Amino acid sequence: xxxxxxxxxxxxxxxxxxxxxxxxxxxxxxxxxxxxxxxxxxxxxxxxxxxxxxxxxxxxxxxxxxxxxxxxxxxxxxxxxxxxxxxxxxxxxxxxxxxxxxxxxxxxxxxxxxxxxxxxxxxxxxxxxxxxxxxxxxxxxxxxxxxxxxxxxxxxxxxxxxxxxxxxxxxxxxxxxxxxxxxxxxxxxxxxxxxxxxxxxxxxxxxxxxxxxxxxxxxxxxxxxxxxxxxxxxxxxxxxxxxxxxxxxxxxxxxxxxxxxxxxxxxxxxxxxxxxxxxxxxxxxxxxxxxxxxxxxxxxxxxxxxxxxxxxxxxxxxxxxxxxxxxxxxxxxxxxxxxxxxxxxxxxxxxxxxxxxxxxxxxxxxxxxxxxxxxxx
Numbered sequence: 001x002x003x004x005x006x007x008x009x010x011x012x013x014x015x016x017x018x019x020x021x022x023x024x025x026x027x028x029x030x031x032x033x034x035x036x037x038x039x040x041x042x043x044x045x046x047x048x049x050x051x052x053x054x055x056x057x058x059x060x061x062x063x064x065x066x067x068x069x070x071x072x073x074x075x076x077x078x079x080x081x082x083x084x085x086x087x088x089x090x091x092x093x094x095x096x097x098x099x100x101x102x103x104x105x106x107x108x109x110x111x112x113x114x115x116x117x118x119x120x121x122x123x124x125x126x127x128x129x130x131x132x133x134x135x136x137x138x139x140x141x142x143x144x145x146x147x148x149x150x151x152x153x154x155x156x157x158x159x160x161x162x163x164x165x166x167x168x169x170x171x172x173x174x175x176x177x178x179x180x181x182x183x184x185x186x187x188x189x190x191x192x193x194x195x196x197x198x199x200x201x202x203x204x205x206x207x208x209x210x211x212x213x214x215x216x217x218x219x220x221x222x223x224x225x226x227x228x229x230x231x232x233x234x235x236x237x238x239x240x241x242x243x244x245x246x247x248x249x250x251x252x253x254x255x256x257x258x259x260x261x262x263x264x265x266x267x268x269x270x271x272x273x274x275x276x277x278x279x280x281x282x283x284x285x286x287x288x289x290x291x292x293x294x295x296x297x298x299x300x301x302x303x304x305x306x307x308x309x310x311x312x313x314x315x316x317x318x319x320x321x322x323x324x325x326x327x328x329x330x331x332x333x334x335x336x337x338x339x340x341x342x343x344x345x346x347x348x349x350x351x352x353x354x355x356x357x358x359x360x361x362x363x364x365x366x367x368x369x370x371x372x373x374x375x376x377x
Contacts, residue, residue, distance in 0.1 A: 001052055001053065001056050002265045003186060003189065004053055004056040004057050004059075004060065004186070004190075005056045005059055005060055005063075006060055006063065006261065007057060007060050007182075007183060007186045008057050008058070008060035008061050009060040009061070009063035009064055010060075010179050010182055010183060011179070011183070011213070012060065012061040012063070012064035013063075013064040013066075013067050013374075013375040013376075014179070014372070014375045014376065015064070015375075016028060016032065016064040016065070016067055016068065016371070016375060017064075017067050017371040017372040017373075017374060017375025017376075018158055018159065018160075018371065018372060018375075019371075020067060020068050020071055020371035021071070021154055021155050021158070021368065021369060021370075021371040021372060022154060022155075022158055024145040024152055025068045025069070025071055025072035025075075025143070025145050026139075026140060026143050026144065026145050027140075028068050029065060029068040029069070029072075029136075029139055030136045030137070030139050030140035031136070032061075032062060032064070032065045032068070032136070033065070033132050033133065033135055033136030033139060034132075034133045034136035034137070035061070035062065036062045036128075036129050036132035036133060036136070037129040037130060037132065037133040038058060038129070039055050039056070039058035039059040039061075039062065039129070040059070040125055040126055040128055040129020040130075040132070041126055041129055042054065042055035042058065043055040043056065043059070043122075043125050043126075044122040044123070044125045044126035044129075045122070045126075049197070050197055053190070053197050062132075064375070066090070066093065066374075067371055067374040067375045068371070069089050069090075069093070070086065070089070070359060070362060070363060070370060070371075070374040071363070071370045071371045071374065072143075072145070073085050073086055073089050073363070074086075074363030074367065074370050075145065075146045075147070075150070075152070076146070076147060079363075079364055080305060081305065082301070082305065082360050082363055082364060083300070083301030083302055083303070083304035083305035083310075083356065083357070083360030084298055084301045084302040084305055084360075085301070086301050086356065086359040086360055086362075086363070087297045087298035087299065087300055087301025087302060087356035087359070087360065088297075088298045088301070090293075090297045090301075090355055090356060090359055091293045091294055091295070091296065091297030091298045091352070091356065092293075092294070093293075094260075094290050094293035094297065094352070094355075095290065095291065095293045095294045097264060097287075097290035097293070098287045098288075098289075098290040098291040098293065098294075100128070101264075101268070101283055101284070101286060101287035101290065102283075102284055102287040102291075104121075104124045104125075104128070105119075105124075105279070105280045105283050105284070106280070107120075107123070107124045107127065108120045108121045108123070108124040109280060111123050111124070153367060153368040154368060155368050155369050155372070157224045158224075159220040159223060159224055160172075160217070160220040160221040160223070160224040160225070160372075161221070161224070161369060161372045161373070161376070162224050162225060162369065163225055163228070163241075163243055164228070164235040164239060164240040164241055164242075165228075165235075165240070165242065165243075166228065166229060167242070167243075168241075168242055168243035168244070169221065169225050169228065169229060169243075171243040171244060171247060172221060172243050172246075173218055173221060175243070175246075175247060175250065175376060176214065176217050176218070176221070177214060180210050180211075180213060180214045180217075183210055184206075184207055184210050187203050187206040187207060187210070188203060190203070191203040241365050241366050245365055246365065246373055246376055246377065249358050249361060249362060249377045250376060250377050252314055252318060252354060252357075252358045253355070253358050253377050255318060255321055255351075255354065256317075256318075256321060256350075256351045256352070256353075256354030256355045256358060257351075257354075257355045257358075259321065259325070259351050260289075260290075260348070260351045260352060260355065263289060263344075263347070263348075263351070264286070264289055264290055267286035267289055267344070268282045268283045268285075268286040269282070270286075271285050271286055271340075274331070274332065274333050274340075275333060275337055275340070276333075285337070285341060288341055288344060288345055288348075289344055289345070289348045290348075292345055292348045292349055292352060293348075293352050296348065296349045296352035296353050296356070297352045297353065297355050297356040298356060299353055299356065300313075300317060300352065300353030300354060300355065300356030300357040300360075301356035301357065301359070301360045302356075303317075303353070303357070304356070304357045304360040304361070305360065310357070310360060310361055313357050314354070314357045314358065314361070317350055317353050317354045317357055318354060320349075320350035320353075320354075321347070321350045321351050321354055323350075324343075324346050324347035324349075324350050324351075325347050327343055327346070327347070328343050328344060328346075328347045331343060331344075358377065359374075359377075362374050362377055
């Protein structure tokens with residue numbers, strides 16, 4: 001279910017990125033926030049495992065909202081301030097994960113009298129959806145896409161990212177295949193006998209649909225970039241970017257945010273089993289990992305702004321991620337819990353600072369396509 005929670009974020013971020021570049025942050029984010037109430041209520045009202053799978057897959061669409069803010073922050077801040085601005089946006093966003101891990105178990109327990117004495121997790125999850133929908137209305141009535149007097153730049157073509165070299169086109173196609181392959185892997189996982197959400201024939205059908213989606217994506221990419229591929233168009237040096245720039249940021253985001261998602265999803269169970277703790281207590285301790293986002297992600301962006309090289313900032317932080325996780329792998333039941341938490345926070349800092357450093361670079365590649373580039377990353 002934890003994997004399902006993220007799965008549809010993969011195609012949704014690409015689709016939301018295109019909608020964002022076309023319609024702007026205000027409309028796109030408001031609709032997505034209001035949509036949140038549907039998967040939250042579906043989860044709260046679920047009566048079997050299959051219904052939970054469906055509701056969690058829908059919840060993955062909501063995760064695509066992150067790219068909307070990246071474009072909006074990019075519109076309101078100058079390049080020299082981009083790191084700290086994106087870091088605060090992303091850091092406070094992930095700080096919400098801390099709020100959820102810390103508060104939702106307490107809400108579920110404190111409202112147990114509504115559920116016959118059992119943990120009232122249904123109410124806790126429904127409550128988050130209702131809050132998000134209300135905030136969607138507030139957001140729509142409170143923001144504007146750009147500062148007054150500034151024009152919101154839209155890509156000249158929609159349906160795919162417009163690249164500026166033939167080499168970049170093929171790199172984009174390979175990147176798209178990787179995303180489709182990840183969804184194919186999920187379909188295989190859902191067919192396994194201990195889950196059996198899909199039958200074997202349904203898994204093959206899912207693979208066929210994904211192959212069709214990849215073919216359609218490739219066709220749209222060719223359509224948008226046809227003049228480049230047929231030699232009818234060349235780009236001025238000021239307009240050019242290489243998809244390799246996007247790919248490098250995709251890989252840094254795998255190591256920092258990818259690892260953060262993995263750790264956040266398993267950390268409560270790890271503390272619970274390793275130190276024989278109560279589930280609620282383990283959840284609160286594990287919340288220390290996303291809690292650090294409040295300062296670590298903005299600091300990664302700030303360091304990237306102030307340091308002479310964004311590339312070297314990213315490199316040093318990436319090394320820190322590797323070293324800190326190597327230290328964390330030694331944690332065992334013989335460790336004092338405060339020391340285990342301290343090492344976890346040490347690893348959290350580098351992973352989250354890396355997120356800030358990555359997204360300090362994303363909006364600087366090609367402004368009008370920031371939604372699609374952020375969606376890929």
